[in-house]
Amino acid sequence: MEKFTKIEGVAAPMPLVNVDTDMIIPKQYLKTIKRTGLGVSLFDEMRYDTDGNEIPDFVLNKPAYRDAKILVAGDNFGCGSSREHAPWALLDFGIRVVISTSFADIFFNNCFKNGILPIVLPQEDVDKLMDxxxxxxxxxLTVDLESQTITGPDGGEIRFDVDPFKKECLLNGLDDIGLTLKNEAAIGTFESKYQAAVPWS
Structure with missing residues (x-):
């Protein structure tokens, strides 16, 4: 997983509430277990018409936001089913930060496990960033995980809270597999001792 330290990039506004995971990545794209290639289908039903043509008014189709790295979203972002493909699609598009007043719990935790920083802020701060x-x-915007700050285009600064363990994992690029591999030597030692003690197993 790529380390997360500081992200500077365009923020796309999406002031919709209750954006669920099926809106983020529709069910027909869940057949793959690859984490890449889903970005083109991100927000598929809002982004394309029935003929597959881009809908010009959708925010991520606008020239200014095609390379957005940050998403400023409405309340309860990522609700619905627990599909991990939702953060995969966001990440594959290039989104590294999602800012909202609240997230669905499973989506929130899946973001951290896939290198995306979900930030919860009070409504007044989200309103400022939406503007x-x-x-x-x-x-x-510039999002600095180490200092836990968001700096706006005019230099204004907003602080955010983040769980210390999740912060450490993002800073070091550690997903669940990476965390396990930190103990690779200890695991190897245990396996060797176990095999010597019970060679018939």
Missing amino acids: DAQRGSNAV
């Missing part, structure tokens, strides 16, 4: 995000290509 910043409306500036198009000038909507550049």
